[in-house]
Amino acid sequence: MASLADFLLYVPIFADLDNEAIEKISNIGSKKSYPKDSIILLEEEAGSALFVIITGKVKVARTSNDGREVILSILGDSDFFGEMAILDGLTRSATVTATEDTELFIIERAVFLNLLREHPEVSISLLYELTTRLRAADMKIKSLSLKDAEGKVATVILQLADDVGKIKHGIVEIDKLPLQQDLANMAGTSRETISRTLHAFAKKGLVELDGSKLRILNYEKFKEYFI
Numbered sequence: 001m002a003s004l005a006d007f008l009l010y011v012p013i014f015a016d017l018d019n020e021a022i023e024k025i026s027n028i029g030s031k032k033s034y035p036k037d038s039i040i041l042l043e044e045e046a047g048s049a050l051f052v053i054i055t056g057k058v059k060v061a062r063t064s065n066d067g068r069e070v071i072l073s074i075l076g077d078s079d080f081f082g083e084m085a086i087l088d089g090l091t092r093s094a095t096v097t098a099t100e101d102t103e104l105f106i107i108e109r110a111v112f113l114n115l116l117r118e119h120p121e122v123s124i125s126l127l128y129e130l131t132t133r134l135r136a137a138d139m140k141i142k143s144l145s146l147k148d149a150e151g152k153v154a155t156v157i158l159q160l161a162d163d164v165g166k167i168k169h170g171i172v173e174i175d176k177l178p179l180q181q182d183l184a185n186m187a188g189t190s191r192e193t194i195s196r197t198l199h200a201f202a203k204k205g206l207v208e209l210d211g212s213k214l215r216i217l218n219y220e221k222f223k224e225y226f227i
Contacts, residue, residue, distance in 0.1 A: 004031070004054075004105065011052055011078050013125040021119060028115075029107040034098040041096040047085020050112045053077055056102025057164065059182065060094045071186040072137075074099070074178060076164040083126065086112055099178065136162065139227070144188045152187040153197040154226035157207070159186070161216055172216040 005026040008014050014022060031054065034040055040051065043062060053075060060081060061071045072094055075081060085092050086109045107115070116123045136159060143155035157174075165172040177183070180194045187194065198214070201207040206222055208215040216222050 007054060007078075008052075008105070011080065012129055013080065013122055016121045016125060017119060025107075025115065028111050029105050032104050032106055034102045034104065036098055036100050036102075038098050039095060040098060040102075040104070041082065041092050041094075043093065043095045044091045047082060047090070047092050048109050049082055050080060050086055050107045050109070051082045051096075052080045052105040052107075054103040054105055056104075057099045057176070058096050058102060059099050059178070060096050061185070062094050069185050070188070071178075071182055073133075074160060074163055074182075074186075079163070080129075083130070099182075100176070149187075149189055149193050150197055150200070151226055152189055153183070153194060154201075154222070156183055156187045157201075157214070157216065158223060158226065161219065165216075167219060170219055172219045174214045174216075176212050177214045 003026070005019070005023050008022050008026055014025060017025070029052075034056075040058060041047075055077060057074060057076045058081070059071050060073045060075065061069050064070055081096055082092070084090075116126070140155055140159065143152050147155065160174050160177070161167075161172045165174045167173075178186070180191045183194045184191045198207070198209060202209050206217065206225075208217060
């Protein structure tokens with residue numbers, strides 16, 4: 001089994017650090033496990049730490065005024081969350097829930113801010129990752145406001161492909177597709193629309209469904225068609 005330091009080498013915000021710095025980071029944080037369906041962070045609570053996913057998956061969601069859950073993203077191995085409250089000192093902007101058994105690496109706020117001061121390259125990598133997320137959010141807002149149901153579902157599939165998909169020879173495989181109700185909460189549509197649209201995509205030869213797996217058979221073509 002790989003060590004924590006070996007794992008941190010593949011976390012995007014730490015990728016430019018040398019082995020000595022990585023080893024140091026592995027000793028300033030702590031590990032914690034969360035069972036499936038447990039709440040890790042609550043919207044509006046005080047933010048005191050950065051979380052990096054070692055194994056597992058989480059959903060990041062907000063609750064609308066009428067009580068509906070709106071899923072912002074699904075995060076997996078090597079992704080991080082909790083950075084906004086650390087940087088601006090405000091409360092958490094969303095609730096984070098484990099969608100499967102999940103192990104996290106946790107760095108407290110004061111320690112992480114000191115890390116940014118000592119290693120500016122982490123700040124640069126963090127800015128890059130935040131910009132990537134902002135672009136994805138802009139694309140999703142455009143989809144939800146301008147596109148039809150098929151376009152909304154396609155946008156969510158592309159988001160999952162970018163977040164947790166694995167690409168090989170132009171085919172992107174999403175190993176564990178979220179529940180259809182969760183997909184509906186991400187797309188701002190109904191569970192029935194999700195089911196109907198996924199099967200329509202499969203009939204057109206755009207995707208392949210295999211239990212909880214989904215494969216985008218030509219990622220670039222799919223992306224070009226719906227963006």
